[in-house]
Amino acid sequence: MKIFKHSIIARLGASMFAISLMALISMIGSVIVAESTQGDAAGINLAGSLRMLSFRIVSETQQYQSRPSLGMRAQAEETIKEFGKRINSPVMAEVIPETRDHQLYSQYKNIVLEWEQHLAPSLQLALQKGSDGGDDYIHNIEAFVPRIDKMVQLLERSTESKIKLLSLVQGISLFMTILIIFIAMLDIRNNVVVPLRQLVDMARQVSRGKLTSRSTYQSQDELGVLGRSFNDMAEELSKMYSHLENRVNQKTAQLRQSNESLQLLYETSRQFTRKDDICRRMIPVLKQLESITPVGPIQITLNEPNKKQHYRQISTQSLERPLDCSDQSCENCIVPQMIEAPQQTLALPIQTDETYFGEFNAQFNPANRPNQDQLKLIETVVENLSTALSLELKAQQKEKMSLIEERTVIARELHDSLAQSLSYLKMQVTRLQILREKDKPEEQINEVILELREGLNNAYRQLRELLTTFRLKLDKPGLEPALEATIAEFSDRLGFAIHFNYDIRHQSLSPNEEIHVLQLVREALANIVKHAQASDVAVLLTQKKDIIEVLIEDNGIGIPDNHEVKNHYGVIIMRDRASTLGGTLNLNNQAEGGLQVKVTFKPKQQN
Incomplete structure (x- = not known):
């Protein structure tokens, strides 16, 4: 039974086996009943013929007694013999049960015994005596015929019972077959169809994601x-x-x-790179930091660089406007009421490798501590703030240095040009005063006056050059546009176009170096306008590896061989500028005529 609980195939196989068994039983029962009823019809016919033979024997015996003759007697004896032969026929033996207590068996044996012991002898006696034989056999035959009828009825009942047994067997087989089929179908429905339908529905739902x-x-x-x-x-x-x-x-x-x-x-x-108040730049960032990390409120204390004295405090939660607030319309940090401060504080210094700017303080609840990623984010924001403050500090320092350098340049220009000219004029005035006091000749006095006039003209020219220099601006980025404007200016003054070639890589020079190169070119062109008497001028700027070379060439009269030009103010100024650039200045007469001014230096950005 365990195998039927664990296997549908076993149950279905058992059902098929049971159905086949019922069919087999029905077939075997039919064969057995058919075999058992075989000869019953012949036996019934034969038994029925015994009754007819009984009446025939009586008739022939009576005819023989009334009209004795050998033919009639032979016929009557033949009929008696036929009756005995039929009653003992094998056909009758086959249809009579062998069971001694069976009613048909007893009836048959009684009939045979009655025939052999009484009827057959009485009939033979009646035939022998003829008309004197009497008619007792008639009464015996009349009593014998009902016994034959009863045997025939018993044979018919036996056959009918066999047929009924066949019908019963087939009915039971059919009923059992239908019952087995019903049980099998019920089992298939309950144990195959229903669960299989459930499994199919589940498979469909799983395929849809349920x-x-x-x-x-x-x-x-x-x-x-x-x-x-x-x-x-x-x-x-x-x-x-x-x-x-x-x-x-x-x-x-x-x-x-x-x-x-x-x-x-x-x-x-x-925000940190904007040109705005530090509070307006920091508060939006700090509030956004509070919204994505479990910290807050945040307070930043800003100190003077590398000093302990603080100059400003910035908080994301303030009940009142800070005293150092410069924008009365801003309310980013003002809250209606203070949130109860958590118990622990995260403190980070706002500093770079060189400068300490202050401290960053952020409060948080110990039950909701910031994780490593959030701590890294906070540190990155503080580092960006430190970098922004450091860049602002360096920009301020650079601006101050630029202003100081610009003032130094102005002072040097005044000292190297106008101040020396005024000193020279002062000495000439003193000389003129001495000559007048000593009543020197008029020629000497006029010579001094001419020198004073020339000195004043030189001072005035230097003043104009200085004004031009101080007013000069690099409106466009780079040195090349400023040089093109200078070349155009001096081309107009000379009356012909100056050849210009610029071959320097982008952003090779600092702004201060660009100013000095521009002033060197202007000074050399100014000397060409005044002294060279040239008809062809070229300005060439080239870069060879990390060396900048500036050439100003003309086809004019050149410089005297005695090199008196070394003491000229313009040459002195150009030498000072070349020295400031960390380079050299060379003045050389060209073989085909004219002068070559050559300045070579190495840019500081390349050092």
Whole structure:
């Protein structure tokens, strides 16, 4: 029985076997009954013929007694003999049961015994005596015929009982077959169709992503095992999907947090590089930092660089406007009431490798501490703030240095040109005063006056050059546009076009170096306009590896061989500028005529 609980195939096989067995039983029963009824019809006919032979014997015997003759006697004896032969026929023996207590067997034996012991002898006696034989045999035959009728009835009943048995066997077989088929169909419906339909529905729901359905079929057979396996699989898939959904949600939250962090870093870079009040730049960033990390309120104390004395405090939560607030319309840091401060504080210094700017303080709840990523984000924001403050400090220092350098340049220009000319004029005035006091000749006095006039002209020219220099601006980025404007200016003054070639890499020179190169070119062109008497001028700027070379060439009269030009103010100024650039100045007469001014130096950016 255990195998039928664990196997649908075994149950279906048993059902098919039972149906086949019922069919086989029905067939065997039919064959047995058919075999048992074989000869019953002949036996019934033969028994029925015995009754007719009984009446025939009586008739022939009576005819013989009334009209004795050998023919009639022979015929009557033949009929008697035929009756004996029929009653002892093998056909009758086959249809008579062998069971002694059977009623048909007793009836048959009584008839045979009655015939052989009484009727046959009485008939033979009647034939022998003839008309004197009497008619007692007639009464015996009349009593014998009902016994034959009863035997015939018993034979018919026996045959009918066999036919009824066949019908009963076939009916029982049919009923059992129908019952087995019904039980098999019910089992198939309950244990195959219903659970299979559930499994198919579950498979469809799983294919649509619904993992909540479960099989309710409980059995030890194949579909029960399949249902439990399907339930286990659905449960595992549900757990797996739930785990994957949790991981996706976690990754989504991490990506969202990373995106917010990147957005905060972008806002940090954008806000901290703005030219605005430090409070207006920092408060939006700090509030955004509070929104994506479990810290707040945040307070920043700014100190003088590398000093302990603080000059400003910035907080994301203030009940009143800070005293140092410069914008009365801003209310980014003002709140209606203070939030109860958590218990712990995160303190980070705002500093770079060179400078300390202050301290960053952020409060947080110990039960909700910032994680490592959030701490790294806070540190990055503080580092960006430190970098922004450091860049601002360096920009201020650079601006101060530029202003100091500009003033130094102005002082040097005044000292090297106009101040020396005025000193020379002062000496000439003193000389003129001495000559007038000593009543020197008029020629000497006029010579001094001419020198004074020339000195004044030189001083006036130098003053104009200085004014031009101080008013000169690099409106466009780079040295090349400024040189092109200078070349155009001096081309107009000379009356012909100056050849110009600029071959220096982009951003090779600093702004200060560009100013000195521009002034060197202007000074050399100014000397050409005044002294060279040239008809062709070229300005060439080239770069060979990390060396800048500036050439100003003309086809004029050149410089005297005695090199008196070395003491000329313009040459002195150009030498000072070349020295400031860390380079050299060379003045050389060209073989074909004219002068070549050559300045070579190495830019500081390349050092």
